[in-house]
Amino acid sequence: MNILPWHKGNWEELFTVTEKLPHALVLYGPCNSGIDIFTLEASKSLVCRNHNETEVYCNTCQDCNWFDSNSHPDIFFVGATRIDEGTSSNNISIDLIRELKVFFELTPHQQHGKKVAVIFDAHRMNLSSSNALLKILEEPPGESIIILTTSDLSKLLPTIKSRSRLISFSNPNLEEAKEYLGVANKQELLPFINLYAGNPLALLNDHLNYPLLAEIIHCLQQGKKFDSSNINPNWFVNGFPWLINLIQKWAYEILLSKLTHQQFYFPAEQSKIADLASMANISNLLRFQKKLNDLKLYASSPINKEINLDIIFIDYRKIFI
Structure with a gap:
């Protein structure tokens, strides 16, 4: 069964x-x-x-x-x-x-x-x-x-x-999710579990996106030094809302680390996020979060995604002092 x-x-x-x-x-x-x-x-x-x-x-x-x-x-x-x-x-x-x-x-x-x-x-x-x-x-x-x-x-x-x-029906708790990934011999995916709201099925179903996630996270780690020329057209392959949601969670992680010295979505990036949080201006970070929330409302509309993403990363670099 x-x-x-x-x-x-x-x-x-x-x-x-x-x-x-x-x-x-x-x-x-x-x-x-x-x-x-x-x-x-x-x-x-x-x-x-x-x-x-x-x-x-x-x-x-x-x-x-x-x-x-x-x-x-x-x-x-x-x-x-x-x-x-x-x-x-x-x-x-x-x-x-x-x-x-x-x-x-x-x-x-x-x-x-x-x-x-x-x-x-x-x-x-x-x-x-x-x-x-x-x-x-x-x-x-x-x-x-x-x-x-x-x-x-x-x-x-x-x-x-x-x-x-x-x-x-409900999603599993965190321990059940970890156990399920262990039985499936996918322990290496544990660092991503919170990114998928603790849902191991959603995590496994999205396995083709792991290289893309790693690439985007690597660029976000650059903080103020991020170069917009590194933006890859493949970033839009899952839709603009998916990309905005990922950036939003990353920004939230920096905010959480700034205020509480804790992290949730990206435990494998704990050290890097702590470094970014130490350089982040709280006012600029909150403004950035608000802009992401506003953009998310019409991210599914027929807009110029490339220009909007460029603007997002201009504002992202301004977070750091």
């Missing part, structure tokens, strides 16, 4: 008595918290014919084989795991919910089996698709389970939430 260690309590809550499973579940929590992993494991367990209290799924029956090949007749995925053909937007359309209704009208392929539908990122449903789903929930088909996942519970209709069991 591929359940993340910090989700074992959620699994026990859901599967202690499978006969009492509701017709609808809403699994909600932060992005990259592993909800989709949990949902796939739960879906496979629900359709496995050999599922029991001691063995989540057998991994050998026809149902498990069908599931692994994404061809199980009693599974219907909408969203992140299966690309919705014919959709041109990020919204979940009413047509997909109509397909879901047709899916539930068919009987399960095995006697007493369950039909399972999963709507990933259910907050992407518009009002029409939400109301169509609500009609299904008001008269749920027998032997069926609908699982909705979301990172924004507030965007689901209250009537959908009231007809579902809500299960909250």
Whole structure:
């Protein structure tokens, strides 16, 4: 079973008595918290014919084989795991919910089996698709389970939430995150864990950015001596907001070190940040933070990123005396 260690309590809550499973579940929590992993494991367990209290799924029956090949007749995925053909937007359309209704009208392929539908990122449903789903929930088909996942519970209709069991998911604590990276043989990534809000999955998913992070951090370490000619066009590859967010955290780290002699986001750069903090003018540093906050509001707009970044680093150099 591929359940993340910090989700074992959620699994026990859901599967202690499978006969009492509701017709609808809403699994909600932060992005990259592993909800989709949990949902796939739960879906496979629900359709496995050999599922029991001691063995989540057998991994050998026809149902498990069908599931692994994404061809199980009693599974219907909408969203992140299966690309919705014919959709041109990020919204979940009413047509997909109509397909879901047709899916539930068919009987399960095995006697007493369950039909399972999963709507990933259910907050992407518009009002029409939400109301169509609500009609299904008001008269749920027998032997069926609908699982909705979301990172924004507030965007689901209250009537959908009231007809579902809500299960909250969280990110791991710092010790759990460190242990997970250790098991994954990625201990070298520990210095970056706070940069990703303690989320090891987000950290691992972003592994291709480590050389880029190292390059940008090396330039930020130059402080007053930073040369704008060192700005690399690749810095924009993840979008301007991503770059602003990184610079913002670096500036916050200098501020934190200046005021408290502590650091949070970049523990591996403790000595260098302390040196920069000792040279930083607190008024200029606070002004720089405010400019970053203001820029972040329109960083996703069609602006000249290169010019704005040049201005940022002119102001960055002014921090240091």
